[in-house]
Amino acid sequence: MNRDVFNAIADPTRRSILMSLTSESQHVNALADKFDMTRQAVSLHIKYLQECGVITIKKEGRERHCSLEIQKLTEIADWLEPFRKMWTGKFNQLDTLLDELQSKPKKEL
């Protein structure tokens, strides 16, 4: 079943949970309240996220505290890197063009 970061962010509810954890760690029901589905559905997403290694869960009394494993998300950025090089390359070409246009006197255009 080998779940990874890429599986973690494939679902909009799970992306939303992760985003929600950027501001503060939260327990299961606090997270569940934010979604229009049963507590159990959200609970399963949380379990899934844990199996992906993107969050950790710490038991505190009867509550379970969820917090982000932020460095796990760097794997996505790492994978994205060669693509990022491509699109920033394009932006640079556009920048170059714009610079050229700006440096020329209007008469020449």
Added chain:
Amino acid sequence: MNRDVFNAIADPTRRSILMSLTSESQHVNALADKFDMTRQAVSLHIKYLQECGVITIKKEGRERHCSLEIQKLTEIADWLEPFRKMWTGKFNQLDTLLDELQSKPKKEL
């Protein structure tokens, strides 16, 4: 069925196809040859990627030419941005600490 970029990169074969298209555009069978599965399986992944909007397919004779829609992948980077701020924030704190340690004479440590 509403597929998006996040669905596109959720599968390792599809990630591999995308990576393969960074160097050059390729037709279906050329891509299929790279994987240890049937041509048809790869063909379905390609169709899936197209539906996600991350590649475009142009018919050229009897071949179908696949090329990256690179700007679509920026959506992932955009989503990742608040998280990136978090982990670079941490790196900065570490940098600060390292700077402090380096600026102090060894005796003080």
Added chain:
DNA sequence: TATATTTGCAAGCAATTACTTGCGTATTAA
């Protein structure tokens, strides 16, 4: 101690995924 709160587990379900095999249809080359 009785009750409320927080949570996981189990079972069930329809839809989707990640493949497969077999076949049909363009397009190109012999």
Added chain:
DNA sequence: TTAATACGCAAGTAATTGCTTGCAAATATA
């Protein structure tokens, strides 16, 4: 014109997803 190549479509399958309802267990509160 015949044969090879490049490809999609259809149907079938086992596993996974994304959800539900119902129940049980642990912990906290009255």
